[in-house]
Amino acid sequence: MTDSLLFVNILCGSVLVGGSFFSVWVLRPTLRAMPARDDLELFRRVSSRVEQYMPITGLLVPVTGIAVLLIDRDVDAAWVAMAVGTGLALLSVALLPFDLPIAKRLNAMQLDALDEVGYARLSERRDRFHLLHLLLGSGTLALSIVSALLR
Amino acid sequence: VVDALRFVNLVCGALVAGGTFFSIWALRPVIRELPPAEGLDLHQRTSQRVEKYMPLSGLVAGLTAIAILVVDRDLDAVWWITAGGLCLTLLNITVAFTFDLPVTKQLNAMSRTDLDQAEYNRVSDRWDFFHIVRAFFGYGALMLFTIAALLE
Secondary structure, three states: OHHHHHHHHHHHHHHHHHHHHHHHHHHHHHHHOOOHHHHHHHHHHHHHHHOOOHHHHHHHHHHHHHHHHHHOOOOOHHHHHHHHHHHHHHHHHHOHHHHHHHHHHHHHOOOOOOOHHHHHHHHHHHHHHHHHHHHHHHHHHHHHHHHHHHO | OHHHHHHHHHHHHHHHHHHHHHHHHHHHHHHHHOOHHHHHHHHHHHHHHHOOOHHHHHHHHHHHHHHHHHHOOOOOHHHHHHHHHHHHHHHHHHHHHHHHHHHHHHHHHOOOOOOOHHHHHHHHHHHHHHHHHHHHHHHHHHHHHHHHHHHO
16 A cells, blocks of 8 residues: 555656656746747746646645555654655645745736736746745655655 | 665656656647747757756666666566566667657758748657657656565
8 A cells, every 4th residue: 555655656756856847947948038928928828738737746746645654654764754755745835825826927917018027027936936846846756765765 | 776776767767757748748739839930949949958858867767777687686576677667768768769869850950931831740740759659668667667666
């Protein structure tokens, strides 16, 4: 049971971290180099597709992490690694109330009358949150793998 | 040593599989919806950055799998599952170099100013097909490597 949960945890973590890294390393620098209007329009389109799978995988990581901790209560090094990793995943979820309002404001911006300075400022803040999510997600994945290897 | 190799193997496998899925699911459909010249432009720009890390990650995942098999010579289920993951990784690399790379080169060599739209659509279809095939190999390998890590 624990192995199955860890399997789902690591796979979902991989989808999340691999996708977030692609977004932070490949997509955002490419779109930032484009005119603000194109950047906003393309990012909106990509985001609508990302939202079809990333929130679910993002939710499954802490849920399976908590399930592993509850089922296997032997507090050894593997358990502690899993607990810290799950803590990082929950921290990432806890950031959403700060992150989502920025996304909403960006989505509400009008393409035809775009305030480029305001867009650049908000876009930079969103990118910083994405980087933070990537770092926390990477920590979670790394610790889940360590926990799996220590068992 | 085997644990350290497995750690690197899974992290690199995650970068490849997660990045490929993001590309196939989120980015490519948007690129295909754009007018061909704009789609080609976005594809060329993103490809340049993808090439800076994805081939290296795939290569390291394969090399660490080989190293695990060489270091841990106990031919049990874990060894065979790791070997299965390595086979899928090698298939992924083979498809990448044999079919995918020439198609990518074709797309990167296309000019946005005098773009043959029919040719662009044909080559893009092939690019998408090979990436879906590679995503299956990448995820298959990652699953097998994860199972091996859990069973060890």
